Amino acid sequence: xxxxxxxxxxxxxxxxxxxxxxxxxxxxxxxxxxxxxxxxxxxxxxxxxxxxxxxxxxxxxxxxxxxxxxxxxxxxxxxxxxxxxxxxxxxxxxxxxxxxxxxxxxxxxxxxxxxxxxxxxxxxxxxxxxxxxxxxxxxxxxxxxxxxxxxxxxxxxxxxxxxxxxxxxxxxxxxxxxxxxxxxxxxxxxxxxxxxxxxxxxxxxxxxxx
Amino acid sequence: xxxxxxxxxxxxxxxxxxxxxxxxxxxxxxxxxxxxxxxxxxxxxxxxxxxxxxxxxxxxxxxxxxxxxxxxxxxxxxxxxxxxxxxxxxxxxxxxxxxxxxxxxxxxxxxxxxxxxxxxxxxxxxxxxxxxxxxxxxxxxxxxxxxxxxxxxxxxxxxxxxxxxxxxxxxxxxxxxxxxxxxxxxxxxxxxxxxxxxxxxxxxxxxxxxxxxxxxxxxxxxxxxxxxxxxxxxxxxxxxxxxxxxxxxxxxxxxxxxxxxxxxxxxxxxxx
Numbered sequence: 001x002x003x004x005x006x007x008x009x010x011x012x013x014x015x016x017x018x019x020x021x022x023x024x025x026x027x028x029x030x031x032x033x034x035x036x037x038x039x040x041x042x043x044x045x046x047x048x049x050x051x052x053x054x055x056x057x058x059x060x061x062x063x064x065x066x067x068x069x070x071x072x073x074x075x076x077x078x079x080x081x082x083x084x085x086x087x088x089x090x091x092x093x094x095x096x097x098x099x100x101x102x103x104x105x106x107x108x109x110x111x112x113x114x115x116x117x118x119x120x121x122x123x124x125x126x127x128x129x130x131x132x133x134x135x136x137x138x139x140x141x142x143x144x145x146x147x148x149x150x151x152x153x154x155x156x157x158x159x160x161x162x163x164x165x166x167x168x169x170x171x172x173x174x175x176x177x178x179x180x181x182x183x184x185x186x187x188x189x190x191x192x193x194x195x196x197x198x199x200x201x202x203x204x205x206x207x208x209x210x
Numbered sequence: 211x212x213x214x215x216x217x218x219x220x221x222x223x224x225x226x227x228x229x230x231x232x233x234x235x236x237x238x239x240x241x242x243x244x245x246x247x248x249x250x251x252x253x254x255x256x257x258x259x260x261x262x263x264x265x266x267x268x269x270x271x272x273x274x275x276x277x278x279x280x281x282x283x284x285x286x287x288x289x290x291x292x293x294x295x296x297x298x299x300x301x302x303x304x305x306x307x308x309x310x311x312x313x314x315x316x317x318x319x320x321x322x323x324x325x326x327x328x329x330x331x332x333x334x335x336x337x338x339x340x341x342x343x344x345x346x347x348x349x350x351x352x353x354x355x356x357x358x359x360x361x362x363x364x365x366x367x368x369x370x371x372x373x374x375x376x377x378x379x380x381x382x383x384x385x386x387x388x389x390x391x392x393x394x395x396x397x398x399x400x401x402x403x404x405x406x407x408x409x410x411x412x413x414x415x416x417x418x419x420x421x422x423x424x425x426x427x428x429x430x431x432x433x434x435x436x437x438x439x440x441x442x443x444x445x446x447x448x449x450x451x452x453x454x455x456x457x458x459x460x461x462x463x464x465x466x467x468x469x470x471x472x473x474x475x476x477x478x479x480x481x482x
Contacts, residue, residue: 036256043248051236051244061236069248073255116234125230127222150231169228201224208224 024088031079039076046089047072049171050096056166057100057159059151060114067103071096086180093173093181097163104159115147131207146207153203161196168193 024045030038050071055064074095075082082091132142154162163182167173168189175186175193182189201208222230236244 036252039252043245047241047244048235052232055234056231061240065240065244065247069244069251072248073251076252077255116236125222125226127220127226128230130220131222146227146230147234150227154231165228169225170232197224200227204224204227207227208221 021087021089025084028079028082028088031076039072039079042075042088042092043072046092050092053093053166053171054096054100055116056154056170057097057162058104059155060112061116062114063103067099068096071099074099090177090180093167094183097167097181101159101163113148113151115144115151149204149207153200156203157196157199161192161199164189164192165196165200 024042027038027041031042047068051064051068054067054071055061058064058067071092075092078095082088128143128146129139131146132139135142135145137145154166157165160182164178167178167181168175173181175189178189179186
């Protein structure tokens with residue numbers, strides 16, 4: 001896990017990431033020139049990542065779908081204002097995160113979980129079966145309960161802490177990229193990440209390894 | 211007896227739980243629906259035109275960037291330009307003496323041919339820092355009142371500079387008074403009020419006390435014109451005593467004028 005994080009951090013400044021940013025920039029130029037269909041390439045490339053972030057922020061799949069669509073529409077409408085100071089994906093992430101924050105602040109008192117099903121390969125880790133046995137429940141049902149529990153723990157975090165841990169742990173962005181998206185310092189990102197993890201560990205203490 | 215340690219049941223770490231959460235992904239059918247909804251929203255966004263202010267906000271934003279400082283600069287410039295004019299164009303108090311048998315006429319009413327016209331013109335400037343006051347009164351004797359012209363303030367302002375010049379060059383006070391009325395009624399090109407008052411102020415400043423007394427002496431040495439005699443005769447006994455010669459009448463009028471003209475400091479007053 002640590003190796004994956006380290007590799008992902010290295011990839012931030014890698015030539016591959018730079019080539020990816022250049023490819024995005026050329027597509028953006030096409031869209032600006034009037035090729036509306038070129039925007040579909042950007043949608044196909046980033047829709048799952050954007051959706052995943054917003055879903056983990058809202059814990060509601062319908063809201064996440066709407067907010068993801070809105071983020072792409074807003075990016076499409078504002079693409080002439082994209083200055084190129086940052087990479088396109090950072091700019092798009094910022095639009096998506098800001099839209100999700102606005103939605104969460106508006107619906108602060110409304111929490112309605114609508115959870116996605118976990119993919120099959122992640123359903124059968126060894127610890128999941130053991131926990132299901134201990135709970136005396138079927139593995140499938142226990143997996144659903146665990147998902148609910150994790151989403152509840154996420155929703156107990158503040159919006160900023162939830163965003164940081166989502167971008168870092170779920171999407172695998174670096175501290176620098178998160179700092180750019182959230183327009184704060186890397187130190188703030190590290191601090192928020194540490195606090196979020198501490199909070200999650202405290203909330204999920206009964207499930208974790210003692 | 212040997213006791214084997216019980217194997218620790220596998221427990222997840224926080225990273226395991228987060229990885230499990232990361233596995234929450236939508237199905238492929240979800241993406242088909244997502245793409246359809248996005249396409250509709252995209253088309254709606256393309257078809258939708260900005261409404262109201264949103265349509266003009268980019269243009270207004272660009273123009274207001276320069277309009278605000280330009281307007282402020284224009285306002286400051288206007289205030290700076292207006293201050294001298296407003297100081298010079300304070301309203302000049304004009305008094306019109308109302309007497310019985312005095313009727314007001316419009317400024318354009320010709321008064322030069324009034325047979326019994328006597329004119330009082332008072333221009334006084336007691337102090338340098340005070341606003342010049344002007345009083346023009348045109349009246350006739352109560353018995354023979356025929357026509358009186360009351361000059362409007364703007365007309366007065368135009369008349370007073372002229373009357374000062376006329377007093378120095380004219381040879382007949384009464385004719386000057388008649389000319390005063392005719393000039394005041396003559397059409398002149400309109401000038402801004404502020405320029406008139408400025409002109410008046412300049413001329414009254416030029417009229418020093420010494421110049422005023424010189425002009426009084428010139429006036430005092432004048433004879434009454436023969437052309438004005440019919441007017442005096444027709445005015446009745448008050449102005450043309452019966453049985454007196456023309457010379458005597460002139461001398462009496464001269465004394466009368468001398469006693470009624472007064473020069474004090476920088477002010478000139480003529481009384482009847």
